Amino acid sequence: MGTEAAQVADRVASLVADRVPLREQVTADARIRELGLDSVAVMDLVMAVEDEFDVAFPLDRLAEVETVDDLARVVRGLVDQRIAAQP
Amino acid sequence: MSLLAHLAPLRDTYQRLTAAGCDPFGIRFDNILSPTEGVLNGRRVLLFGTNNYLGLTFDPACIDAAHRALDGQGTGTTGSRIANGTYCGHGELEAKLAQFYGRRSGMVFTTGYQANLGMLSALVGPGDHIVIDADSHASIYDGVRLSRATVTRFRHNDAHDLARRLGRLPAGGNTLIVVEGIYSMLGDTAPLAEIVAVKRESGAYLLVDEAHSMGVLGERGRGLTEAAGVERDVDFIVGTFSKSLGAVGGFCVSDMADFELLRLASRPYMFTASLPPSVIASVTAALERVTAEPGLRTLLQDNARRLHGALVAAGFAVGPEATPIISIEVASPELAIAFWNRLVEEGIYINLALPPATPRGLALLRASVSAAHTVEQLDFILDALVAIAEELGVLTGKLRAVSG
Numbered sequence: 385m386g387t388e389a390a391q392v393a394d395r396v397a398s399l400v401a402d403r404v405p406l407r408e409q410v411t412a413d414a415r416i417r418e419l420g421l422d423s424v425a426v427m428d429l430v431m432a433v434e435d436e437f438d439v440a441f442p443l444d445r446l447a448e449v450e451t452v453d454d455l456a457r458v459v460r461g462l463v464d465q466r467i468a469a470q471p
Numbered sequence: 472m473s474l475l476a477h478l479a480p481l482r483d484t485y486q487r488l489t490a491a492g493c494d495p496f497g498i499r500f501d502n503i504l505s506p507t508e509g510v511l512n513g514r515r516v517l518l519f520g521t522n523n524y525l526g527l528t529f530d531p532a533c534i535d536a537a538h539r540a541l542d543g544q545g546t547g548t549t550g551s552r553i554a555n556g557t558y559c560g561h562g563e564l565e566a567k568l569a570q571f572y573g574r575r576s577g578m579v580f581t582t583g584y585q586a587n588l589g590m591l592s593a594l595v596g597p598g599d600h601i602v603i604d605a606d607s608h609a610s611i612y613d614g615v616r617l618s619r620a621t622v623t624r625f626r627h628n629d630a631h632d633l634a635r636r637l638g639r640l641p642a643g644g645n646t647l648i649v650v651e652g653i654y655s656m657l658g659d660t661a662p663l664a665e666i667v668a669v670k671r672e673s674g675a676y677l678l679v680d681e682a683h684s685m686g687v688l689g690e691r692g693r694g695l696t697e698a699a700g701v702e703r704d705v706d707f708i709v710g711t712f713s714k715s716l717g718a719v720g721g722f723c724v725s726d727m728a729d730f731e732l733l734r735l736a737s738r739p740y741m742f743t744a745s746l747p748p749s750v751i752a753s754v755t756a757a758l759e760r761v762t763a764e765p766g767l768r769t770l771l772q773d774n775a776r777r778l779h780g781a782l783v784a785a786g787f788a789v790g791p792e793a794t795p796i797i798s799i800e801v802a803s804p805e806l807a808i809a810f811w812n813r814l815v816e817e818g819i820y821i822n823l824a825l826p827p828a829t830p831r832g833l834a835l836l837r838a839s840v841s842a843a844h845t846v847e848q849l850d851f852i853l854d855a856l857v858a859i860a861e862e863l864g865v866l867t868g869k870l871r872a873v874s875g
Binding site for chain 2: 443465
């Protein structure tokens with residue numbers, strides 16, 4: 385049982401779009417660093433993702449993230465872990 | 472493809488940076504004359520970008536101690552303490568640092584950068600958690616990566632946000648919170664009492680990097696931890712010898728049991744050469760000066776308040792607190808570069824700080840004030856800042872177009 389994938393993807397894409405110059409470039413396979421976000425902006429995006437989904441997103445997991453879809457996939461996993469850990 | 476092709480965007484940025492005149496990140500002094508004066512391109516310049524908070528780089532007692540160590544013990548230790556042994560001066564300095572802070576143990580590193588690398592990489596490991604302030608120094612970011620613990624950031628100086636993020640961490644493992652005393656870009660201090668309250672509640676450990684606050688804050692110069700009255704709740708204090716103490720090197724002090732084992736676990740401590748005896752000697756003398764002359768701190772604080780207050784009155788956007796780091800926000804990197812070049816023309820060297828090294832993408836002109844600055848020198852930089860700001864339209868909001 386996974387978290388509703390499409391819903392997570394939409395919310396992640398929306399958070400990315402809020403931070404880039406051209407919203408329309410934010411597609412599932414867009415590379416995040418090519419959207420105009422520098423290293424600090426990417427880490428700030430991670431903070432926003434943590435708040436949106438109420439998860440801890442360790443910075444080393446950024447190694448798995450190139451595209452918007454990669455980010456959504458990591459977030460889905462973290463949300464699933466959080467739900468599984470709840471009593 | 473060239474091996475360095477991935478640096479092409481950096482080359483473009485660098486070319487834009489240097490187009491306006493000098494290279495702000497490659498400036499080369501002909502000579503340094505005193506803690507506050509140097510020679511640049513054949514001209515005397517006032518130094519306002521040094522972190523030389525107490526002005527001890529030319530202190531006669533420090534220079535004399537370094538001379539004696541140089542003559543007596545030679546130019547370097549030529550190896551690490553683990554492999555090549557410890558000179559007695561290094562051990563004495565560690566004991567004096569521990570005594571200065573009222574702690575059980577102290578450990579000296581070869582640079583301040585390595586102090587953070589060495590501590591953060593050895594204190595925690597896989598399965599543990601580190602939570603750092605988002606505006607942390609690069610050495611903290613690099614150190615936590617070496618630790619292989621999971622790393623999350625909290626919003627700068629926001630203890631409430633820290634508590635929230637601690638609450639999201641998965642169960643298991645130890646948690647280390649990392650903050651700084653004075654933050655190096657805007658000169659603001661951590662809300663340490665609030666952070667300590669969160670730390671107590673969560674059962675985490677706390678490390679405070681006092682690089683810019685040692686010798687600057689606190690009645691005895693122990694830093695923000697002392698000034699905030701929370702020394703008992705801070706598990707580790709990290710600091711540097713390259714600012715108030717006028718040399719190079721770093722340290723950590725703590726009351727933690729088994730602290731000495733870190734010497735055998737911390738790779739940035741084990742696998743690098745220890746400091747030359749002359750540096751250890753000047754740092755030891757400088758630490759004595761910090762204790763013997765609290766007047767230096769008063770002078771520094773007076774100078775910081777004088778410049779900060781005058782800049783606020785003149786309408787500059789500066790950091791929130793009158794600490795010795797006084798940064799002026801400028802609307803764009805281009806304007807900051809133009810402003811910086813005009814200051815050099817007027818005989819003033821300060822730091823230019825640009826994103827992503829700055830918080831919130833700010834372009835900053837960063838001045839560091841010293842106890843050694845005279846009132847005349849402070850007035851000189853103030854007059855120059857106001858005149859150039861008017862010339863470039865920084866204070867009016869009507870920014871003059873800056874061409875390369």
